[in-house]
Amino acid sequence: MRIATYNINGIKARLPRLLEWLEETRPAVACLQEIKTQDEGFPAAEFEKIGYHAIWHGQKSFNGVAILADGTKPEEKQRGLPGDDTDDHSRYLEADVAGVRIANLYLPNGNPHPGPKFEYKLSWMERLRTRMRTLWESEQPTIVLGDFNVIPHNDDVWSVRAMQDDALMQPESRNAYQRILADGWTDAVRTLNPRGGVWTYWDYQRGAWQRDHGFRIDHCLLSPELADRLTAVGVDKEYRGREKASDHTPVWVEIGD
DNA sequence: ATGACTGCCTCTGGCAGA
Secondary structure, three states: OEEEEEEOOOHHHHHHHHHHHHHHHOOOEEEEEOOOOOHHHOOHHHHHHOOEEEEEEOOOOOOOEEEEEEOOOOEEEEEOOOOOOOOOOOOEEEEEEOOEEEEEEEOOOOOOOOOHHHHHHHHHHHHHHHHHHHHHHHOOOEEEEEEOOOOOOHHHEOOHHHHOOOHHHOHHHHHHHHHHHHOOOEEHHHHHOOOOOOOOEEOOOOOHHHHOOEEOOEEEEEOHHHHOOEEEEEEOHHHHHOOOOOOEOOEEEEEOO
16 A cells, blocks of 8 residues: 655645646555645545545644545544644644554744744654654554654755755754654655655755755654565655645655555 | 745735745
C-alpha cells in the first residue's frame, strides 16, 4: 500500500491539483497539511466522487490537517496533539487504515528564531516525542508523517548558508528530530537516499523552483513493524512544476503486505 | 540593503508561511 503526505497550502486554491494527483497516483492513504479552512469548508464530497473517504481537523485561515483513504473511511483515533490544553492549533490527526496507525502532522514552522514561535515549535516537538513513545509501545504498525518543518542534515538543503538562520535547521530543531529517530523510528526517505539531495519544498520566491533551490522537510517515520515492510519511497516532484502548484511536493512510501 | 510569492479573510492590507 502507498501512504503519502502532501502539504497542499490551501485546499480551496489547490482542489483541482489535488484531485488530479489522487486520480493519477492513487495512494491508499493521503495525509494533507495546511488545508487552511474551517471544518465546514472541507470539500469532502469532491473526494467521495473519486472514491476517497476523509476525516479532517480544520481551522480558520491557517493550519488544518486531513486524512484521505481510498475506498474506506479512516477510523479516527486522536484529534490534536496531546499534552497542552491551551494549544488550539489544528496540526495533528491520527487514524487507523487497514490495520496501520496513521499519524498526520503539521509541525510548527518556528520562525522567527529566536522568539516565542520557536519556543512553541520546540515544545510541540517534545509533546510529539511523548505521543510517539505511546504509539511505539502499542507495537501496532505505525507511520508518523507530514510537514515536520525540520531540515535534518546539511545535505537536505540546497544551501546551508542561505538557510543557516532559519528555524528549520537550528541545532535545537535538528536535535529534537534526532531524539525522535534515536527512539527507533526510521526516516524512510533518508534510509533509501542516504546521500541526501532529495527536496520536498521549493519556495515560491526568487525563482527557487527554476533554480532547484529546495530542501527536505516532509518526512515519513516508520515503526519497526512497518520499516521491515518498506519497499520504496518517492517524491512526486513533477507536481511542483504544474499550474497553481503548492510549494511542497507529495512524498510517499510503499509498504508491502 | 531590501524584497522578492502565495493564500486567506477580509480592516482588499496584514498576517503567516518557510
